Amino acid sequence: MHTLTTRRVELGVAATLALFSLYLMAKSAELPIGWVSGQGPGGGAFPFWLSAIMLLASLAVLARAWRGLTPPSRGEGAFIQVGSGPLLGAVVGSLVALLLAIHLVGVYVAIPLFLAFHLRVLGSHSWRLTATMMVATPVVLFLVFEVALKTMLPKGLTEPFFYPLYALFL
Amino acid sequence: MDILASLLDGFGTSLLPLNIAVMIAGVTVGMLIGALPGLGSVNGVAILLPLTFLVPPTSAMIFMAALYYGCMYGDAIASILLGIPGASSAVATTFDGRPMAMSGKAGVALTASAIASFTGGTVSIVLFTVLAPTLADAALAFGPAEEFALVLLAFTTFVALGGQDRFKTVIAICLGLVLSTVGLDMISGQPRLIFGDLPGFYHGISFLVLAIGIYGIGEMLNTIESTRNKVAMVQPRMTLGTVRETLREMRGSIGTLSQGSVLGFFVGTLPAAGATTASLMAYGVAKMTSRHPERFGKGEINGIVAPESANNAASTGSFLPMLTLGIPGSATTALLLGGMVLWGLQPGPMLFIEQPEFTWGLISSLYVSNVFAVIANLAFIPLFCYALRVPFTILAAVIFVLCVVGGYAPSSDMHDVWLMLGFGLAGFVLCRLDYPLAPMVLSMVLGPIMENALRQSLIAGQGTPSLFLERPIALTFILIAVLLFTLPAVKMALANRRPPAPALAEEKA
Numbered sequence: 001m002h003t004l005t006t007r008r009v010e011l012g013v014a015a016t017l018a019l020f021s022l023y024l025m026a027k028s029a030e031l032p033i034g035w036v037s038g039q040g041p042g043g044g045a046f047p048f049w050l051s052a053i054m055l056l057a058s059l060a061v062l063a064r065a066w067r068g069l070t071p072p073s074r075g076e077g078a079f080i081q082v083g084s085g086p087l088l089g090a091v092v093g094s095l096v097a098l099l100l101a102i103h104l105v106g107v108y109v110a111i112p113l114f115l116a117f118h119l120r121v122l123g124s125h126s127w128r129l130t131a132t133m134m135v136a137t138p139v140v141l142f143l144v145f146e147v148a149l150k151t152m153l154p155k156g157l158t159e160p161f162f163y164p165l166y167a168l169f170l
Numbered sequence: 171m172d173i174l175a176s177l178l179d180g181f182g183t184s185l186l187p188l189n190i191a192v193m194i195a196g197v198t199v200g201m202l203i204g205a206l207p208g209l210g211s212v213n214g215v216a217i218l219l220p221l222t223f224l225v226p227p228t229s230a231m232i233f234m235a236a237l238y239y240g241c242m243y244g245d246a247i248a249s250i251l252l253g254i255p256g257a258s259s260a261v262a263t264t265f266d267g268r269p270m271a272m273s274g275k276a277g278v279a280l281t282a283s284a285i286a287s288f289t290g291g292t293v294s295i296v297l298f299t300v301l302a303p304t305l306a307d308a309a310l311a312f313g314p315a316e317e318f319a320l321v322l323l324a325f326t327t328f329v330a331l332g333g334q335d336r337f338k339t340v341i342a343i344c345l346g347l348v349l350s351t352v353g354l355d356m357i358s359g360q361p362r363l364i365f366g367d368l369p370g371f372y373h374g375i376s377f378l379v380l381a382i383g384i385y386g387i388g389e390m391l392n393t394i395e396s397t398r399n400k401v402a403m404v405q406p407r408m409t410l411g412t413v414r415e416t417l418r419e420m421r422g423s424i425g426t427l428s429q430g431s432v433l434g435f436f437v438g439t440l441p442a443a444g445a446t447t448a449s450l451m452a453y454g455v456a457k458m459t460s461r462h463p464e465r466f467g468k469g470e471i472n473g474i475v476a477p478e479s480a481n482n483a484a485s486t487g488s489f490l491p492m493l494t495l496g497i498p499g500s501a502t503t504a505l506l507l508g509g510m511v512l513w514g515l516q517p518g519p520m521l522f523i524e525q526p527e528f529t530w531g532l533i534s535s536l537y538v539s540n541v542f543a544v545i546a547n548l549a550f551i552p553l554f555c556y557a558l559r560v561p562f563t564i565l566a567a568v569i570f571v572l573c574v575v576g577g578y579a580p581s582s583d584m585h586d587v588w589l590m591l592g593f594g595l596a597g598f599v600l601c602r603l604d605y606p607l608a609p610m611v612l613s614m615v616l617g618p619i620m621e622n623a624l625r626q627s628l629i630a631g632q633g634t635p636s637l638f639l640e641r642p643i644a645l646t647f648i649l650i651a652v653l654l655f656t657l658p659a660v661k662m663a664l665a666n667r668r669p670p671a672p673a674l675a676e677e678k679a
Contacts, residue, residue: 006602006603009599009602009603010603013599013600013603017341017345021344024348024363027362027363027365028348028351028362028363030362031355031358031360031362035633036358039357039358039629040357040625040626040628040629040633041624041625041628042358043355043357043358043360043362044362046347046351046621046624046625047347047348047351047362047363050344050347050348051344051348053340053344054340054341054344054345054348057337057338057340057341057344058337058341060337061335061337061338061341064337070335070338070604071604072602072603072604079602080395081395081396084394084395084396087394088391088394088395091390091391091394091566092391092595095387095570095574095591096591098570098574099574099584099587099588099591102574102584102587103584107574107575111571111574111575114567114570114571115567115571118563118564118566118567118570119563119564119567122563123561123563123564123567125561125563125564129564133564133567133568137568137571141571141575144221144224145575145579148224149221149223149224149579151578151579151582152582153575153578153579154578154584
């Protein structure tokens with residue numbers, strides 16, 4: 001027996017969307033949602049009424065899902081296929097780790113580590129290929145983004161190591 | 171004659187060396203992306219849009235159009251060689267493409283698809299060239315009321331004809347529109363919907379963050395989750411003889427070709443329809459009008475010609491409302507429209523007057539890209555076969571890296587990258603539950619246009635919707651929208667009254 005069936009996820013998501021639209025309505029109402037004389041509709045009006053429509057639609061989906069009228073609400077199988085769960089978890093985890101590492105040590109350390117994990121650990125590719133990608137990707141990223149597009153990518157603690165490169169290229 | 175002169179001027183732009191280079195790059199990269207199963211034009215455009223700042227706007231747009239085109243050619247490659255559609259718009263190509271490949275005629279199937287794509291593309295570019303200036307002229311009379319009505323009509327088409335759960339489509343549209351209002355309110359200047367008081371929300375949520383999240387991260391997660399069985403790839407043999415043989419076999423296909431092209435173009439111009447619908451419709455029509463309908467599904471060449479001419483024609487057709495009205499009808503064109511804003515252009519009918527170099531450069535580039543695409547498609551078949559063998563573990567890792575860097579670059583804010591990851595995860599779950607994501611991306615791009623148009627119309631009408639009633643074009647659009655919206659609701663109410671819904675009956679059986 002799976003606990004996370006497609007039906008349960010469908011119901012859960014519809015309920016979450018309904019709650020989220022309530023939150024959006026409340027948040028929009030921080031601005032005037034009615035008519036402001038001389039200005040037209042207030043700044044909150046457009047998102048407020050759209051969130052209200054979204055609330056009604058979410059409740060409709062919830063009701064229909066409860067009665068089994070939407071295809072996913074009849075799905076009693078697992079939402080995530082057995083076997084791909086751990087892989088999916090590893091991938092999502094590696095993405096979160098990648099973003100955290102970018103804050104700390106910057107893209108030029110975080111991305112090679114991310115590639116190493118994906119190619120070597122998840123993909124079981126050769127060290128030669130892994131190492132090539134680990135070196136080539138940051139070089140290409142530097143040339144395209146920092147040199148050509150003049151966009152500074154985040155470097156975290158490693159920023160000082162790039163001063164000579166900036167002097168050379170920028 | 172005016173059109174011809176403008177078009178010739180356009181070639182002056184599109185035949186510049188830089189533009190020819192981006193066209194060749196665009197069609198080749200597009201074909202690679204199209205050929206990879208699971209990745210289509212919308213993924214390619216979303217992931218590569220941040221890179222287009224390398225070149226001036228006109229070249230950027232020409233690159234994106236060539237990429238879009240290349241994808242439409244490329245997605246047939248996977249359909250034929252792997253039996254897996256390279257993108258949803260090539261689903262119909264698998265019906266006859268795979269059986270043909272299995273019976274040793276992969277080369278003929280690929281060549282037929284290339285020729286059909288070329289014809290579909292060319293016919294619809296000619297239609298486009300003739301219709302675009304007229305439509306843009308007509309659209310010059312549009313004010314905010316018409317603009318609002320048109321956007322409303324586009325959304326209603328998604329709800330009524332999108333083929334997805336209507337309530338889920340409404341949720342997707344509303345969510346996209348609400349998210350597009352995050353940031354500073356354009357009229358009052360007040361900050362709104364600043365979730366958790368995070369400073370990153372003050373600059374709003376870029377459509378690109380949502381698009382890269384959904385079409386980059388979300389799509390990859392989806393592909394990882396759906397188990398990838400080892401698929402048998404058919405190795406095609408390609409020689410000049412194959413081309414001759416294909417041309418011989420296609421002698422009876424002229425009717426199907428023109429049908430597919432014209433149908434594809436007009437279906438492509440409609441919001442919510444697009445290349446997938448067009449190719450499936452063209453396949454159906456070709457089978458219906460064929461003298462040998464029983465051959466379809468078993469390796470009939472017209473079963474490839476029809477969808478391939480239609481999906482290329484539709485991709486060109488979808489440029490029509492985007493370029494002339496400033497209202498895109500599909501997720502891909504919505505991203506291109508968003509890109510135009512990022513590049514500093516003001517989309518809409520005025521483009522034809524204010525930026526003739528851009529519009530006609532783009533239109534003429536479509537002719538040139540199409541020629542490059544058919545040549546590249548036939549010449550680089552071995553390259554695409556090689557690309558299809560690149561292991562997914564490498565591809566996914568590289569795409570994730572591109573998404574993260576591409577999500578960061580436009581705003582230089584890590585906040586947007588986290589948001590992108592969040593959208594990716596949410597998109598993955600929503601996509602699994604049949605929530606349509608294309609309308610969400612579309613509404614994210616159209617949100618600011620729609621809100622401004624609505625508020626301006628209401629202000630002009632002194633707080634009453636009188637403006638919408640006084641302007642015949644706007645009123646017509648709104649009436650059509652209301653009609654489209656209510657018809658299915660009425661039908662559904664009638665269907666629900668009958669007690670045993672077919673779905674429930676199935677479960678009991």
